[in-house]
Amino acid sequence: MELLKEIADWKSIRKYLDKPVEDEKITQCLQAARRAPSWENYQPWHFIVIANPEIKSLLTELSGGQKLIQKAPVVILVASEISCFSEDNARKQILELIEAISGKPANEDFVNKAFIDRPLMTPSKLGDEIVFARALEQLSYAISFMILQASHVGLGTCVVGAFGNKATKQMPEMYDKLIGELNLPDDILPLVLVTMGYPDENPKSRPRKDFNKICHREKFSNPWP
Numbered sequence: 001m002e003l004l005k006e007i008a009d010w011k012s013i014r015k016y017l018d019k020p021v022e023d024e025k026i027t028q029c030l031q032a033a034r035r036a037p038s039w040e041n042y043q044p045w046h047f048i049v050i051a052n053p054e055i056k057s058l059l060t061e062l063s064g065g066q067k068l069i070q071k072a073p074v075v076i077l078v079a080s081e082i083s084c085f086s087e088d089n090a091r092k093q094i095l096e097l098i099e100a101i102s103g104k105p106a107n108e109d110f111v112n113k114a115f116i117d118r119p120l121m122t123p124s125k126l127g128d129e130i131v132f133a134r135a136l137e138q139l140s141y142a143i144s145f146m147i148l149q150a151s152h153v154g155l156g157t158c159v160v161g162a163f164g165n166k167a168t169k170q171m172p173e174m175y176d177k178l179i180g181e182l183n184l185p186d187d188i189l190p191l192v193l194v195t196m197g198y199p200d201e202n203p204k205s206r207p208r209k210d211f212n213k214i215c216h217r218e219k220f221s222n223p224w225p
């Protein structure tokens, strides 16, 4: 099917058939996710595929009782490796990126002055809150690729962002329990859930804002096209 049509048909699915999802299809979704672009190619993402009912119960509570999590055959917990944003990693990634783009090794002094010392280029210079925002931003691209691949192979998904974690600072004790159950290192922060399964509903598409109200040519309010 044409990509734009697949995107136009895409919708959140919150009810699932009681039918297991094949590992192969989940793998395809994860492969799509890992191809997403990211800030200086940090790729700060980890994906934990969860089918265990006890962990799903914990995630349901951490999401304010959203039952779709318990009922989904699969929940993919998407987490960010925060140390990807460290200055050391930023330097390493930029050196690699410049070499890949220019075909020549980059000068480290230049990289420090042009990138590492500048908050515009190095999110960690702007503090933890900005690093969280940037981490979430990178995960969003990966999730977008993942959920499109899921619908392409007949699976329904729903992104669940209402989730007690270090960014939302809700339910800290339950969050610590989750960290323990999943053996997550300190550096790995769970930020988003994606529920997944074969659809057991075909809801009406939710509206989007008018194309003409949000797309502009050169200046705000000059219509595109």
Ligand SMILES: Cc1cc2nc3c(=O)[nH]c(=O)nc-3n(C[C@H](O)[C@H](O)[C@H](O)COP(=O)(O)O)c2cc1C
Pocket: 010, 011, 012, 013, 014, 066, 158, 159, 160, 161, 162, 205, 206
């Ligand atoms: C970052 C993000 C967080 C979301 N969080 C939730 C959530 O916690 N629970 C839920 O049922 N849907 C959640 N959604 C789904 C949105 O409600 C849904 O995408 C929106 O209403 C548009 O509907 P559609 O996806 O069917 O087009 C979330 C979507 C995004 C992108």
